[in-house]
Amino acid sequence: MDKKLLTPGPLTTSYSTKEAMLHDWGSRDKEFINLNHSIRKSLVKLIDGEDNYQCVPMQGSGTFAVESMISSLTPKNSEILILINGAYGHRMKKICNYLNRNSIDYTVEEDKIHDLKKIENIIDTNKNLTHILAVYCETTSGILNPIKDIADLAVKKNLSLLIDAMSAFGALPLSSKKIKFDALAASSNKCLEGVPGVGFVLVENSVIKNAQGNCHSLSLDLYDQWHSMELNKQWRFTPPTHVLAAFHQALKEHEREGGIEGRYKRYSNNCKIICEGMKDIGFKQLLPDELQAPIIITFMQPSNFDFDKFYDALSQKNFLIYPGKLTVAETFRIGCIGNLNHKDMNDTVFAIKEVLTELQMNIKYI
Numbered sequence: 001m002d003k004k005l006l007t008p009g010p011l012t013t014s015y016s017t018k019e020a021m022l023h024d025w026g027s028r029d030k031e032f033i034n035l036n037h038s039i040r041k042s043l044v045k046l047i048d049g050e051d052n053y054q055c056v057p058m059q060g061s062g063t064f065a066v067e068s069m070i071s072s073l074t075p076k077n078s079e080i081l082i083l084i085n086g087a088y089g090h091r092m093k094k095i096c097n098y099l100n101r102n103s104i105d106y107t108v109e110e111d112k113i114h115d116l117k118k119i120e121n122i123i124d125t126n127k128n129l130t131h132i133l134a135v136y137c138e139t140t141s142g143i144l145n146p147i148k149d150i151a152d153l154a155v156k157k158n159l160s161l162l163i164d165a166m167s168a169f170g171a172l173p174l175s176s177k178k179i180k181f182d183a184l185a186a187s188s189n190k191c192l193e194g195v196p197g198v199g200f201v202l203v204e205n206s207v208i209k210n211a212q213g214n215c216h217s218l219s220l221d222l223y224d225q226w227h228s229m230e231l232n233k234q235w236r237f238t239p240p241t242h243v244l245a246a247f248h249q250a251l252k253e254h255e256r257e258g259g260i261e262g263r264y265k266r267y268s269n270n271c272k273i274i275c276e277g278m279k280d281i282g283f284k285q286l287l288p289d290e291l292q293a294p295i296i297i298t299f300m301q302p303s304n305f306d307f308d309k310f311y312d313a314l315s316q317k318n319f320l321i322y323p324g325k326l327t328v329a330e331t332f333r334i335g336c337i338g339n340l341n342h343k344d345m346n347d348t349v350f351a352i353k354e355v356l357t358e359l360q361m362n363i364k365y366i
């Protein structure tokens with residue numbers, strides 16, 4: 001029995017998704033070409049983008065897709081505003097530095113969202129800005145950023161918005177009919193419950209068509225990847241065939257569950273069980289409910305808490321949680337995404353109670 005992954009990814013996947021990898025595909029064969037086409041189509045459909053958006057898959061982990069998006073969709077003379085409230089915002093800043101893109105950032109604490117008025121102020125005083133980079137769910141804390149408000153502001157100020165939607169995509173709503181953005185990046189192995197190895201960028205038609213020559217890198221060039229896939233329906237370089245086959249199956253299961261709405265419902269229920277169970281035990285949650293996305297939950301470490309011992313004991317009971325990533329406080333995280341249901345969540349809470357008793361750990365905060 002595999003351990004349950006209560007993490008932000010890679011995640012627990014269904015048996016049928018794993019089983020889909022038990023074949024070998026010719027990457028230039030019709031069957032694989034159809035499978036690839038179907039994945040791209042399904043992903044565009046998830047943002048209601050059938051007429052206006054293109055899906056460009058990219059080999060690698062999610063960061064490869066984010067780096068490909070930024071490097072390919074921002075011209076070299078861009079002026080970029082990065083909204084940071086966690087590690088993934090900082091990572092986009094780092095990518096911009098690697099790429100020598102001009103950027104400024106507006107950073108707030110990891111348990112806070114950005115002040116919309118202040119964003120507007122920054123835009124008004126930096127007249128040359130061309131792009132905004134934002135994270136939808138900042139997985140560092142699990143905070144839900146107000147992506148619609150940010151998108152509306154970008155429209156008002158005539159700026160391009162690029163979204164890191166990695167940990168939200170497939171579970172939180174993101175219709176391109178309601179939220180305007182130039183592009184978003186996400187991956188196979190978070191809320192879509194595929195296996196890791198491929199990311200994708202959903203990009204507005206005219207934006208990708210005008211993206212030739214921006215990217216410094218051949219392998220990360222989103223325009224080139226898109227252009228040649230449009231020409232001959234094939235990947236430029238070896239595609240992760242098995243990962244894509246699993247992704248295809250995972251997307252079918254996503255649809256069967258009721259799409260984004262269905263998944264949101266299950267994850268919200270998972271989240272509720274963990275939050276209430278942990279509260280009963282005496283743990284303190286970092287975020288107030290209205291900022292908590294049903295993706296991953298951050299808990300404050302009690303005083304004299306030995307996280308490593310706690311982690312190892314839970315792992316022996318087949319539950320893997322995640323260390324904290326906050327700079328402001330000692331924390332740990334429990335994910336509620338992946339192929340896990342209410343029973344798994346109740347089992348997790350039960351196992352945590354057992355572990356605390358076995359280790360004779362008392363939950364106390366000073």
Ligand SMILES: *Cc1c(COP(=O)(O)O)cnc(C)c1O
Binds near residue numbers: 008009063088135139
């Ligand atoms: C997981 C994640 C990424 C990508 O991380 P990888 O380890 O490269 O897959 C990027 N942004 C956010 C918000 C994430 O949650």
